[in-house]
Amino acid sequence: MVDVVVIGAGPVGLACALEVQRHGLTAVVVDKGALVNSIIGYPTNMEFFSTPELLEIGGHPFPTSSYKPLREDGLDYYRRVAQTENLKLRLYERVTGLEGEAGNYEVVTEKDRIACASVIIATGFYDVPNYLNAPGEDLPHVNHYYKEPYAHVDQDVVVVGAKNSSAKAALQLLRAGARVTMVVRGPEISNSVKYWIRPDLLNRIKEGRIKVHFNATIQRILTDSVKLDTPDGPLTVPADYVYALTGYHPDFSLLAALGITCQTDAAQTPTHDADTLETNRPGVYLAGTVCGGLNTSRWFIENGRYHAQVIAARLAGEAAPTLPEVLQPVQLTPQS
Incomplete structure (x- = not known):
């Protein structure tokens, strides 16, 4: 024991x-x-x-x-x-x-x-993972964890999400030679994305090098595409691989x-x-x-x-240390 x-x-x-x-x-x-x-x-x-x-x-x-x-x-x-x-x-x-x-x-x-x-x-x-609960999410080319971009040269890759993991993955995939499309449920890239990552991503979107669909959700994942529900109606986006980085x-x-x-x-x-x-x-x-x-x-x-x-x-039956400042949730500043 x-x-x-x-x-x-x-x-x-x-x-x-x-x-x-x-x-x-x-x-x-x-x-x-x-x-x-x-x-x-x-x-x-x-x-x-x-x-x-x-x-x-x-x-x-x-x-x-x-x-x-x-x-x-x-x-x-x-x-x-x-x-x-x-x-x-x-x-x-x-x-x-x-x-x-x-x-x-x-x-x-x-x-x-x-x-x-x-x-x-x-x-x-x-x-x-937080699942999308969309048909086709269990297909082999769908992953809820991102490792590295090198297998996706000259491929159409859909990245779902708009926070740090999605932002970094989209940028790395772009620079490794993939054609990247982001699908974002909300109206913008999250403000919680780190200050040194967010401007880079926004500029790549502005240039058109990364496509993005805001206020959009995935309705179905197929072997070579995803079907989206967007404010402008249904849309089909090519997808050789899908990273569902939704938390x-x-x-x-x-x-x-x-x-x-x-x-x-x-x-x-x-x-x-x-x-x-x-x-x-x-x-x-x-x-x-x-x-x-x-x-x-x-x-x-x-x-x-x-x-x-x-x-x-x-x-151990001892008095617990007094650590009120560290036991509170930490709000990181850019200097952290």
Whole structure:
């Protein structure tokens, strides 16, 4: 039996296990995929929006040669932290349920049952796409994750969405030789797109090098085209490949399987105490972005990593650190 099972091997999950161990308790980290599986899914050479010190966990320095680290830097950093701290990892092991009560839980996985006193859920949100619910979305040339542009030279590629992921993908695809069309549900490119990306995209649209259809929705995806509903009526757009980059959300089915209820607010916020992070199940805690439900921009590595300190102190019977400024949602400025 271990003291704590951490569900989720992302940066916040690793931070939780690390802090639990430093408080003299035992922990094991379980994940349905690889170590920092979400970061593995990020685009090749993706640049983090945050600087290295804001991504650090456990006081381990994050050395990089550039102002902002790349995806590959992050993968190496979190692996080295996990190995240095001798974190016990059980990867590629999907959690399916939780039985028992506080002090005597069993985390049920596809492979085993893990006895523990407490549970921390740090599963993030990147693993579950927001689907278009359009016929043809399950075709093999449709993807909800963008990796790199090089396979799309001289192809017609439709990018659905108007936020950071869609903006960066459209620009990279254009410069790699693809013919890019964006489909945007709203009237404009989102103002939340980072200040160094948005002008570039708007200029490419103005030049006509990237086509865009605003206030449009996809009605059907075919093998070589997509059918749109636009303000000017139905329209068919050629599409050798479709990137539906419409965002992601927490795995609510897993939360339900673990016995965690959600509020009836628009964000479907998982039930938890804002100060202690304990859920409606005693001894079960939330950490990181999963705390925000559908409000996926409320918590992230920068502020979610501090949840680890609060939860670990509580589990060890100590006074939780006073961190009001870092436990509030961070609003990034251009200088960040």
